[in-house]
């Protein structure tokens with residue numbers, strides 16, 4: 508099964524999960540299901556942390572932390 512990176516909107520952590528196509532990802536930290544698939548599989552930790560941090564602060568400014576798109580993450 509593929510390993511995917513997810514961002515959890517409930518606990519604001521990033522997790523990597525093995526997910527089949529029919530499965531719903533669940534956060535291993537808090538059990539939440541508000542997970543957003545990150546762009547690349549297993550991005551380098553330092554790099555993805557930076558991207559996510561930027562996306563998070565942007566989303567926080569705009570007030571929709573749990574609901575931003577992948578395109579918005581790139582800015």
Ligand SMILES: [Zn+2]
Pocket residue numbers: 515516517518519520534535536537538539
């Ligand atoms: Zn979580």
